[in-house]
Amino acid sequence: MADGEKLIPINIEDEMKSAYIDYSMSVIVSRALPDVRDGLKPVHRRVLYGMYELGVLSNRAHKKSARIVGEVLGKYHPHGDSSVYDAMVRMAQEWSLRYLLVDGQGNFGSIDGDSPAAMRYTEARMKKISEEIMADIDKETVDFQLNFDDTLYEPKVMPTKIPNLLVNGASGIAVGMATNMPPHNLSEVIDGTLAYIDNHDIEVDELLTHIKAPDFPTGGVIYGYDGVKEAFKTGRGKIVIRAKVHFEEIEGRESIIVTEIPYQVNKAEMIKRTADLVNEKKIEGIANIRDESDRSGMRIVYILKRDAVPNVVLNTLYKYTQLQSSFSVNNIALVAGRPQMLNLKDLIHYFVEHRHDVVVRRTEFDLRKAEERAHILEGLIIASDNIDEVIQIIRSSANTDVARERLMERFSLSEIQSRAIVDMRLRQLTGLEQDKLRAEYDEIMKLIEHLRALLASKELRMNLIKEELAEIKEKYGDERRSTIEYSGGDVSIEDLIADEHVVITISHAGYIKRTPLSEYKTQNRGGVGQKSAGTRDQDFLEHMYVATNHQYMLFFTQKGKCFWMRVYEIPEGTKTSKGRAIQNLINIEQDDKVKAFICTQDLKDQEYINKHFLIMVTKKGQVKKTALEQYSRPRANGVAAITIREDDELLEAKLTDGTCDILVAVRSGKLVRFEERKTRPMGRTASGVRGITLADEADEVIGMVAVSDKNSEILVVSENGYGKRSSLDDYRITNRGGKGVKTLNITEKTGKLVAINNVTDADDLMIINKSGLTIRMAVEDLRVMGRATQGVRLINLKGNDSIAAVTKVVKEDEEESAESETESGDDQIVNENPEAETSED
Numbered sequence: 001m002a003d004g005e006k007l008i009p010i011n012i013e014d015e016m017k018s019a020y021i022d023y024s025m026s027v028i029v030s031r032a033l034p035d036v037r038d039g040l041k042p043v044h045r046r047v048l049y050g051m052y053e054l055g056v057l058s059n060r061a062h063k064k065s066a067r068i069v070g071e072v073l074g075k076y077h078p079h080g081d082s083s084v085y086d087a088m089v090r091m092a093q094e095w096s097l098r099y100l101l102v103d104g105q106g107n108f109g110s111i112d113g114d115s116p117a118a119m120r121y122t123e124a125r126m127k128k129i130s131e132e133i134m135a136d137i138d139k140e141t142v143d144f145q146l147n148f149d150d151t152l153y154e155p156k157v158m159p160t161k162i163p164n165l166l167v168n169g170a171s172g173i174a175v176g177m178a179t180n181m182p183p184h185n186l187s188e189v190i191d192g193t194l195a196y197i198d199n200h201d202i203e204v205d206e207l208l209t210h211i212k213a214p215d216f217p218t219g220g221v222i223y224g225y226d227g228v229k230e231a232f233k234t235g236r237g238k239i240v241i242r243a244k245v246h247f248e249e250i251e252g253r254e255s256i257i258v259t260e261i262p263y264q265v266n267k268a269e270m271i272k273r274t275a276d277l278v279n280e281k282k283i284e285g286i287a288n289i290r291d292e293s294d295r296s297g298m299r300i301v302y303i304l305k306r307d308a309v310p311n312v313v314l315n316t317l318y319k320y321t322q323l324q325s326s327f328s329v330n331n332i333a334l335v336a337g338r339p340q341m342l343n344l345k346d347l348i349h350y351f352v353e354h355r356h357d358v359v360v361r362r363t364e365f366d367l368r369k370a371e372e373r374a375h376i377l378e379g380l381i382i383a384s385d386n387i388d389e390v391i392q393i394i395r396s397s398a399n400t401d402v403a404r405e406r407l408m409e410r411f412s413l414s415e416i417q418s419r420a421i422v423d424m425r426l427r428q429l430t431g432l433e434q435d436k437l438r439a440e441y442d443e444i445m446k447l448i449e450h451l452r453a454l455l456a457s458k459e460l461r462m463n464l465i466k467e468e469l470a471e472i473k474e475k476y477g478d479e480r481r482s483t484i485e486y487s488g489g490d491v492s493i494e495d496l497i498a499d500e501h502v503v504i505t506i507s508h509a510g511y512i513k514r515t516p517l518s519e520y521k522t523q524n525r526g527g528v529g530q531k532s533a534g535t536r537d538q539d540f541l542e543h544m545y546v547a548t549n550h551q552y553m554l555f556f557t558q559k560g561k562c563f564w565m566r567v568y569e570i571p572e573g574t575k576t577s578k579g580r581a582i583q584n585l586i587n588i589e590q591d592d593k594v595k596a597f598i599c600t601q602d603l604k605d606q607e608y609i610n611k612h613f614l615i616m617v618t619k620k621g622q623v624k625k626t627a628l629e630q631y632s633r634p635r636a637n638g639v640a641a642i643t644i645r646e647d648d649e650l651l652e653a654k655l656t657d658g659t660c661d662i663l664v665a666v667r668s669g670k671l672v673r674f675e676e677r678k679t680r681p682m683g684r685t686a687s688g689v690r691g692i693t694l695a696d697e698a699d700e701v702i703g704m705v706a707v708s709d710k711n712s713e714i715l716v717v718s719e720n721g722y723g724k725r726s727s728l729d730d731y732r733i734t735n736r737g738g739k740g741v742k743t744l745n746i747t748e749k750t751g752k753l754v755a756i757n758n759v760t761d762a763d764d765l766m767i768i769n770k771s772g773l774t775i776r777m778a779v780e781d782l783r784v785m786g787r788a789t790q791g792v793r794l795i796n797l798k799g800n801d802s803i804a805a806v807t808k809v810v811k812e813d814e815e816e817s818a819e820s821e822t823e824s825g826d827d828q829i830v831n832e833n834p835e836a837e838t839s840e841d
Contacts, residue, residue, distance in 0.1 A: 722794065
């Protein structure tokens with residue numbers, strides 16, 4: 001052992017403990033956690049300060065990244081160069097930071113996880129917003145500390161004007177703790193900060209009205225609001241983010257299009273993982289995945305198989321892939337050098353406190369500088385007032401020191417003032433320059449007065465902070481990128497959807513859409529109709545119903561199954577759009593077809609569902625009555641509504657209150673009327689009882705009417721456009737199962753019966769041709785006739801056209817009717833732009 005050395009025995013356990021605590025504190029304070037005041041970790045602060053020192057400002061040329069990294073490494077951050085470069089790169093990636101702090105030039109990586117180019121190839125400079133983070137740093141607004149080798153000073157914190165921790169978030173893993181803070185929208189954060197300044201006792205719930213939720217750089221949909229509330233109130237919470245998607249039809253196939261993905265998701269990795277799951281048969285229904293992203297934006301296309309239901313596939317993708325991911329909020333930041341869990345109000349409080357401190361220190365600095373300048377100006381003004389004497393003293397002095405002393409003595413000046421006079425240039429002796437001195441002095445005295453007032457009043461300082469924040473919002477504020485779906489929270493989706501009347505149309509090939517009722521206009525009887533729905537070749541509109549957005553809809557298929565849906569979930573389309581295939585909206589079998597649907601009120605209302613019944617009729621004349629309660633709990637794959645016998649199919653279903661008269665009409669022109677109460681209710685799976693006896697094998701039921709108002713009138717329409725309105729009393733009540741009475745005199749001219757409706761003068765009719773044309777007319781234009789007549793012509797048909805369906809709608813107000821009567825029905829009958837493809841889903 002060398003001289004002077006000695007061994008000190010130390011317990012290894014104690015040494016390990018103290019060494020590890022020192023290490024962990026170093027990581028916590030000097031590496032992994034952001035400061036609550038400026039939201040920066042040491043490495044980010046040093047990168048920005050290094051760029052500031054190099055003069056790489058937003059209005060200067062870009063400099064090589066290697067130059068910047070070298071500056072930071074050599075002066076402030078003695079760690080690996082990759083740690084500095086990686087930190088700088090992240091500050092320049094638009095998918096990583098909500099508001100970029102570095103303006104990069106070159107390859108800075110991609111959202112697919114591609115690495116950035118080496119630092120010798122890329123260039124960078126500060127963003128304008130970064131200059132706001134360092135504004136007034138040269139005015140002694142923040143404390144400085146020595147760097148690692150005690151040769152230079154670096155700032156302990158930035159005097160930021162931006163609430164950077166909230167705006168850009170942060171993430172870091174320390175020892176024994178971690179932080180994960182989401183980014184937010186700058187405009188919202190500033191609104192929240194201003195509200196806090198106005199009222200320090202503001203509650204988090206009130207701040208939520210300003211700062212609604214995190215706002216991620218990659219957009220996406222925040223799904224559910226409970227996690228957001230929890231995070232804002234406690235500092236911890238789980239926020240679910242979903243990709244932004246919509247459906248499109250591509251090459252005749254339904255497709256899911258993704259335009260935004262959740263924050264921190266690697267796009268290429270996500271697509272690869274999805275493809276693996278499709279290959280492993282974990283996700284069904286996807287035929288192909290394409291990444292069509294380009295410089296104009298992101299676009300990932302999932303092309304579906306023909307039998308796939310888009311909503312089902314989408315939910316599977318949400319469940320198994322990163323199309324849905326969660327962000328675990330853990331707001332831990334350094335407060336006065338100590339890690340602390342912070343809620344939304346705490347974060348705003350510490351930022352405002354820091355901002356106030358900066359404003360006080362900046363004002364003190366400005367005041368000191370102003371007073372120093374005022375002091376010099378006072379001396380210069382004295383000199384200019386006695387300029388001849390001053391010149392004489394200076395000329396007669398042996399040297400400057402003597403001149404200074406004589407001036408101090410003669411005019412009672414300070415050393416600083418006399419030095420300024422001696423250093424004065426000859427041009428300052430002109431009259432103009434002397435006027436400038438006095439003007440500058442007056443100006444500086446006003447500034448001193450203002451700065452002193454600022455230091456004396458906290459209210460003035462707070463108003464100044466508010467003004468500066470409003471200016472930042474004006475400069476850098478933008479719209480939210482992430483949308484919020486409150487479905488998991490206290491705002492229901494119904495609150496966001498207007499409960500307006502809509503027309504729901506279903507085409508023969510099974511395309512459905514809803515259109516606002518206001519799009520349809522009334523025309524005179526005998527017009528040729530307006531061009532209505534764009535349909536595929538060989539397709540035509542078959543069903544039309546009127547409903548409101550908030551109602552529930554029960555779909556009944558010809559195989560006797562029942563499906564459930566809300567009206568607002570049906571895709572909206574214009575009058576001329578084709579709509580969406582029903583198969584893609586409900587889980588219906590490929591060879592099945594929707595034949596009827598019923599709009600009901602709330603299916604959870606026990607009194608309502610127990611007092612109402614469903615009456616169903618099949619093509620072969622079977623009738624069945626079941627309580628609505630039996631259909632109040634449908635499942636995703638549908639429930640059996642009626643057992644259909646061989647060679648038969650469900651034709652119609654009506655909602656009744658148990659007291660109606662039921663009229664069933666057949667193609668051959670006969671109709672039977674019987675009382676509903678004489679038909680007992682049956683279970684969901686029963687097949688029903690005979691409702692009418694058909695004339696022959698070719699005959700079939702064409703419709704059913706449930707009438708509760710005995711003053712109703714019955715309208716029947718034949719396929720060649722003839723219709724007849726007759727009184728309900730013309731049809732006597734008989735027993736269920738008979739052959740019925742004649743309802744229309746069927747001839748070759750009229751064609752077979754196609755529709756039956758109960759109507760009043762208050763109704764309008766909507767008639768749809770197989771060619772896709774619609775006409776709307778008032779029922780009151782049709783006179784009431786006897787039962788056995790052949791009726792009047794309702795619509796002029798051209799060529800081999802025939803009527804596909806007839807439905808009644810609520811009468812429009814007279815103004816609109818009058819307005820539309822002037823529009824003669826001169827529209828072309830042909831579908832001018834039929835779709836080229838004929839394949840059907």
